[in-house]
Amino acid sequence: MTTLAGPAPLIFGLYGEPPAELADRPEGAVQFSPLVPGSAVLEDQPAGSLGSMVMLGSPGTVERRYAMAQALRALAAAAPLTVLAPKDKGGSRLRKELEAFGCDVAEDARRHHRICTTVRRASLAGVDEAIAAGAQQLVEPLGFWSQPGVFAWDRIDPGSALLLEHLPPLAGRGADLGCGIGILSRAVLAAPAVTELTLVDLDRRAVDAARRNIADPRARFVWADLRREVAGLGGLDFVVTNPPFHDGGAEDRALGQVFVRRSASLLRRGGRLLLVANRHLPYEAVLKASFRSVALRVEAGGYKVYEAEA
Numbered sequence: 001m002t003t004l005a006g007p008a009p010l011i012f013g014l015y016g017e018p019p020a021e022l023a024d025r026p027e028g029a030v031q032f033s034p035l036v037p038g039s040a041v042l043e044d045q046p047a048g049s050l051g052s053m054v055m056l057g058s059p060g061t062v063e064r065r066y067a068m069a070q071a072l073r074a075l076a077a078a079a080p081l082t083v084l085a086p087k088d089k090g091g092s093r094l095r096k097e098l099e100a101f102g103c104d105v106a107e108d109a110r111r112h113h114r115i116c117t118t119v120r121r122a123s124l125a126g127v128d129e130a131i132a133a134g135a136q137q138l139v140e141p142l143g144f145w146s147q148p149g150v151f152a153w154d155r156i157d158p159g160s161a162l163l164l165e166h167l168p169p170l171a172g173r174g175a176d177l178g179c180g181i182g183i184l185s186r187a188v189l190a191a192p193a194v195t196e197l198t199l200v201d202l203d204r205r206a207v208d209a210a211r212r213n214i215a216d217p218r219a220r221f222v223w224a225d226l227r228r229e230v231a232g233l234g235g236l237d238f239v240v241t242n243p244p245f246h247d248g249g250a251e252d253r254a255l256g257q258v259f260v261r262r263s264a265s266l267l268r269r270g271g272r273l274l275l276v277a278n279r280h281l282p283y284e285a286v287l288k289a290s291f292r293s294v295a296l297r298v299e300a301g302g303y304k305v306y307e308a309e310a
């Protein structure tokens, strides 16, 4: 007997965490944000397979247009797309950006957000170009693969540069917490005495780029949120980190402090943490509370490198 398989059911997509009061989330929606570990990958979604998409637009223009173009590519004919963003974080440009893709857009303004709705038209413009501009690419001057939207995607952060300059010889099993595209990890793995390095980041795009940048059998790559425990990681000899700081807002400071505590919990007794941070950020107290000894190795250009022993 032959069983006739029907067409695959359409998926309702969600990208990021749009405020619930501003956009309805369909029940059973599939999360596609690269900043939510474990979520589905929009790039892998076949054309025409999405029944709808509700998207919180990212603040970066190239990154936002890339995600909208990927959504339009994956949506079925006439399927609805809702994109919203705070007015001052890309929201005021959404309408024009969607119109440039050939969409008819209805726009609403609520709670400092712009909310744009459209449906997937049969013919679109500029989708392939937006996808090419926002895709993973080789940043020639850096010699690293990267992607718009990833932290400092096409340059070396001055804090990371300072840590690179003062990186002591490391040995044994370690981790790069908040590894980004692998700038610190590549330097760490230059030491033959390093036997294993786990690179962890919240951003899948960063982890994917790092995987491509670090072709080393000693490296393993984990897409995870360091606010939670990372399964199977512990007893380390060293940790290197340039913790997330963004605008230096209260939430980001707390996140940096979580990175310090997470480092302490991942190290064996006597293991070393090397951390770089903007000198204004309040990490000293949490370092002292979490480690047996803490030393300021260098301060330059507005950054501090600390070395702490667990």
Ligand SMILES: C[S@@+](CC[C@H](N)C(=O)[O-])C[C@H]1O[C@@H](n2cnc3c(N)ncnc32)[C@H](O)[C@@H]1O
Pocket: 151, 152, 157, 160, 177, 178, 179, 180, 181, 182, 183, 184, 200, 201, 202, 203, 206, 224, 225, 226, 227, 241, 242, 243, 244, 245, 255
């Ligand atoms: C200051 S950047 C450093 C990136 C890289 N190590 C470098 O030196 O270029 C901090 C990194 O932490 C990541 N990050 C932010 N929040 C995180 C979290 N909760 N868990 C894991 N990684 C996180 C960001 O995606 C970013 O790549």
